[in-house]
Amino acid sequence: MRTYVALVTLIGLAWPLASARAQEMEAVPDSVTPERVLAGSVTFNGGSCIVCHAVAGRGSGRWAPDLSDGEWLHSEGDFDGIWSTIYWGVKKEDFKATKPRRFEMHPKGGMPIEWEQVRELAAYVWTISRPNTHPMVAKQTQFLELARVGEVDEAIDIFRQAQRDYPEHWLLQEPSLNRLGYEFMPAWAQMAQKIFELTVDLFPDSWNAYDSLAESYMVLGDDRKAVELYEKSVAMNPENTNGLDKLKELGAR
Numbered sequence: 603m604r605t606y607v608a609l610v611t612l613i614g615l616a617w618p619l620a621s622a623r624a625q626e627m628e629a630v631p632d633s634v635t636p637e638r639v640l641a642g643s644v645t646f647n648g649g650s651c652i653v654c655h656a657v658a659g660r661g662s663g664r665w666a667p668d669l670s671d672g673e674w675l676h677s678e679g680d681f682d683g684i685w686s687t688i689y690w691g692v693k694k695e696d697f698k699a700t701k702p703r704r705f706e707m708h709p710k711g712g713m714p715i716e717w718e719q720v721r722e723l724a725a726y727v728w729t730i731s732r733p734n735t736h737p738m739v740a741k742q743t744q745f746l747e748l749a750r751v752g753e754v755d756e757a758i759d760i761f762r763q764a765q766r767d768y769p770e771h772w773l774l775q776e777p778s779l780n781r782l783g784y785e786f787m788p789a790w791a792q793m794a795q796k797i798f799e800l801t802v803d804l805f806p807d808s809w810n811a812y813d814s815l816a817e818s819y820m821v822l823g824d825d826r827k828a829v830e831l832y833e834k835s836v837a838m839n840p841e842n843t844n845g846l847d848k849l850k851e852l853g854a855r
């Protein structure tokens with residue numbers, strides 16, 4: 603019995619190490635060019651994919667599988683297999699996970715994207731489960747891992763450093779930062795606020811970024827600042843009905 607337990611423990615410990623090493627040694631396919639990975643990240647993290655697979659594909663498992671864990675349900679995790687899943691989507695009758703999912707994946711995540719963009723997405727998805735094969739994806743991983751354990755200041759430092767290396771690409775697009783911030787709301791609104799402040803700083807033309815920042819102030823009880831930020835958001839987009847409702851709720855209109 604004891605031998606059995608020891609053996610199982612040993613395999614349990616050795617397995618992740620062995621598979622991590624196997625992944626590190628895996629050659630990067632020709633189709634996964636560094637430029638495609640960068641472009642794929644923009645489409646993934648700025649588009650529909652994050653709605654189900656979460657930021658950088660590290661889904662919680664509720665709507666869709668984690669794409670970074672190296673376990674594949676619909677292919678061998680090779681470039682062509684990943685490409686084909688993204689191109690054709692996954693119909694309900696083809697779901698593989700035992701977890702019940704509510705929504706099927708439409709072809710190309712339901713986005714009106716070109717052929718080459720599907721290749722870019724496949725290159726990015728191939729890379730997120732092998733983050734050390736691309737420096738930007740490695741930085742994304744570091745950023746998210748720090749943010750999710752609550753080391754938000756350190757995470758933001760990483761983001762700003764990466765911004766110098768990738769000035770045109772951002773480490774994550776605005777919808778992803780917004781989504782990440784909401785992962786902390788309302789229980790850890792102070793952390794959310796730091797992410798939303800970064801978002802407003804990087805994307806000062808986004809009415810939605812101001813709306814989210816306003817909400818964090820409202821949750822933290824600073825109504826005056828919340829009103830100021832909601833007013834700004836509504837001035838940028840007069841059709842921001844959420845902002846207008848909140849201003850009424852705050853007695854400002």
Ligand code: HEC
Pocket residue numbers: 646650651652653654655665666667669673674675676677684687688692696697698699700703705706707708710711712713723727
């Ligand atoms: C509406 C939710 C939804 C959206 C949006 C979505 N997916 Fe999916 N995705 C799923 C579901 C559900 C599955 C399959 C789950 C199962 O089989 O149990 C899946 C599976 C996948 C797989 C296969 C994973 C594996 O383990 O083999 C890949 C790759 C993938 N999606 C990439 C993407 C990309 C890239 C986008 C954006 C263009 C995207 N998805 C958008 C829900 C979604």
